[in-house]
Amino acid sequence: MAITSHAFGRVTLTDQDAKTFQAQVTYGRPKAAAVEAVKRGVQVSRDFKEAGGKLKITLKRG
Numbered sequence: 302m303a304i305t306s307h308a309f310g311r312v313t314l315t316d317q318d319a320k321t322f323q324a325q326v327t328y329g330r331p332k333a334a335a336v337e338a339v340k341r342g343v344q345v346s347r348d349f350k351e352a353g354g355k356l357k358i359t360l361k362r363g
Contacts, residue, residue, distance in 0.1 A: 305313040314322050349356065 304318065305315065307313070
């Protein structure tokens with residue numbers, strides 16, 4: 302694999318790796334688990350915003 306990283310955080314893919322990555326970004330489809338995780342994350346974000354940006358944590362002893 303040809304990955305080059307630089308001092309300021311830049312990462313460069315070369316040759317076939319870059320072509321493969323571009324094809325994945327353009328034509329790839331997410332896994333069902335990833336789609337569900339995003340849906341849950343969006344809901345948590347909305348709940349957080351509706352609560353005025355306050356987080357409530359409830360602990361349960363097992």
